[in-house]
Amino acid sequence: xxxxxxxxxxxxxxxxTVLGDEPVLHRLRLSVxxxxxxxxxxxxxxxxxxxxxxxxGLLPPTGGSVRLDGRDVWSLTSAELVSARGGIAAVVGGSxxxxxxxxxxxxxxxxxxxxxxxxxxxxxxxxxTTAPLMREFGLEAFAxxxxxxxxxxxRRRVLLAQALVSGMPLIxxxxxxxxxxxxxxxxxxxxxxxVNEKARATVLITANDLDFARxxxxxxxxxxxxxxxxxxxxxxxxxGVRTGEEFARRFFRTDLxxxxxxxxxxxxxxxxxxxxxxxxxxxxxxxxxxxxxxxLVIVFVFWSSAGTVFGxx
Ligand SMILES: Nc1ncnc2c1ncn2[C@@H]1O[C@H](COP(=O)(O)OP(=O)(O)OP(=O)(O)O)[C@@H](O)[C@H]1O
Numbered sequence: 001x002x003x004x005x006x007x008x009x010x011x012x013x014x015x016x017t018v019l020g021d022e023p024v025l026h027r028l029r030l031s032v033x034x035x036x037x038x039x040x041x042x043x044x045x046x047x048x049x050x051x052x053x054x055x056x057g058l059l060p061p062t063g064g065s066v067r068l069d070g071r072d073v074w075s076l077t078s079a080e081l082v083s084a085r086g087g088i089a090a091v092v093g094g095s096x097x098x099x100x101x102x103x104x105x106x107x108x109x110x111x112x113x114x115x116x117x118x119x120x121x122x123x124x125x126x127x128x129t130t131a132p133l134m135r136e137f138g139l140e141a142f143a144x145x146x147x148x149x150x151x152x153x154x155r156r157r158v159l160l161a162q163a164l165v166s167g168m169p170l171i172x173x174x175x176x177x178x179x180x181x182x183x184x185x186x187x188x189x190x191x192x193x194x195v196n197e198k199a200r201a202t203v204l205i206t207a208n209d210l211d212f213a214r215x216x217x218x219x220x221x222x223x224x225x226x227x228x229x230x231x232x233x234x235x236x237x238x239x240g241v242r243t244g245e246e247f248a249r250r251f252f253r254t255d256l257x258x259x260x261x262x263x264x265x266x267x268x269x270x271x272x273x274x275x276x277x278x279x280x281x282x283x284x285x286x287x288x289x290x291x292x293x294x295x296l297v298i299v300f301v302f303w304s305s306a307g308t309v310f311g312x313x
Contacts, residue, residue, distance in 0.1 A: 008087065008170045009204050010035040010055060013065035016226075017050055026226030027064065032219075034069075036205040037196050039234075042223035043252070048206035049093055050176050054206070056090045057081050062116050068170075079119040089115065089163035090172040101159055102147040108158050109134070111141040115166040136187040137161050154183055157188075164191045170202050177209045185226060189216050214238055229235045242303060248259050257291070 010032035016023040024047040032038045040048050053059040054066045055075055065072045068084060076084060091101065102111050110117075112134060113126045121129070134140050142150045149157065156179060163171055176188065193216065195201050207213050213220050214234045217300040222237070228263045230237055230251055241247050 007151055009070050010049065010170075010202065010204065011067040011070075012054070013067065015054060015061045015066060016049070017054070018045065019050070020064045021228065025061070027133040027225075028077055028227050030221055030228045030231065031205055034202045035200045036218040037192060037205065037216055038219040038221060039217040040205075040206045040221050040223055041208070041213055041247070042206070042250070043209070044208075046223050047226065048223055049174050052090070052092045052172055052204070052206060056088055056092055056172055057085050058092065087168055088170045088172060088175070089168040089175075090171060091159045091163050093283035102155060102162075104147055107144050108139060108150065112139070112161045112165060113148065113161060115168070116190065119167065130161075132160050133191060134166055135273040136184075138181070138184055138187075138189065155178055156180070160188060160191075164195050166232070167195075168201065169199075170204070173203070173205045175208070176205050177207045177212045182229060185212065192216050210238060210241060215289055224252050246296075 010030075012028055012032075015025050015028040017023070027061060028051070040051065042048055050059065054061045055073065066074065071084075073081070073084065099198050103114065106114065111120075113130045116129060131140075136141060137160070139154065139157055139161060142154055142158075147155055147297075150158075160173065160176065171192075173192075177185065180188070189212070192203055192205070197204050205216070207216075209283045217234050219231065220234045220237050221228045235287050238247075238292065241250055
């Protein structure tokens with residue numbers, strides 16, 4: 001079997017996305033370290049799947065760039081894109097139903113094993129890698145069944161198993177903990193850690209469960225209002241955050257510029273002025289600018305009142 005290439009570094013740089021009439025991402029920046037497990041958290045509909053679709057070559061962003069080891073995914077030729085995709089094992093949902101990623105003509109065992117076979121693995125190598133994972137994922141009993149013959153929750157585990165045995169340098173798993181039978185959560189966490197440690201794969205995941213993120217991630221990134229608003233190790237970022245309400249209170253701060261609006265996104269894309277709003281502050285404005293401005297105002301107010309109190313006639 002061919003050896004796996006080294007892990008890949010991912011950079012989202014100023015990624016902006018408008019889908020139909022809806023602004024989804026706005027000048028989003030995120031550096032995903034190679035050889036680590038990164039989990040993106042954020043409320044439903046905030047654009048997590050959209051971000052992954054930009055990365056795996058399914059949907060071009062409206063603006064900005066997505067780089068894989070320094071190469072912009074959306075500047076590659078189609079042949080280069082196909083070759084880049086060959087190093088990515090992805091389970092990405094969104095408008096693509098998960099089931100469509102399985103081969104209906106192959107049984108469950110062959111679906112899990114197909115990437116290994118394509119990489120030239122022998123029957124023994126395929127069995128040694130695939131069988132233990134299928135046992136852990138509760139798929140042994142379905143090995144000879146075809147995808148449409150097994151329950152939907154088991155089909156999701158087939159997809160996860162297929163990605164996690166693939167030995168690819170980049171593994172992208174969308175909504176990994178959604179509709180997941182809790183009996184298999186531990187097995188999936190172990191499999192992700194194992195592929196990351198043994199194969200040094202870069203793993204990028206979107207998830208909803210805070211404990212799942214804590215257990216599996218080296219880094220957590222929080223997506224809110226079209227941007228990554230926080231990024232860091234889970235024990236620091238999620239310290240003291242237990243519930244969804246606590247998570248929302250900590251990260252979903254009220255943005256002085258208001259919610260993401262189409263006029264702002266499109267204004268930014270044209271490079272022109274975004275439509276003006278009452279008391280609009282660009283959220284990209286460095287904090288020290290705002291602090292310097294406030295200090296100036298305070299000094300001015302103090303100076304003018306001191307003049308009145310002490311220096312007046
Ligand atoms: N093809 C499309 N056309 C128009 N709008 C879309 C399209 N695909 C997604 N959207 C919208 O874009 C927004 C982001 O969707 P996305 O699926 O990326 O969110 P998400 O964070 O992954 O949500 P979830 O956690 O529920 O899977 C949503 O409001 C969704 O309705």
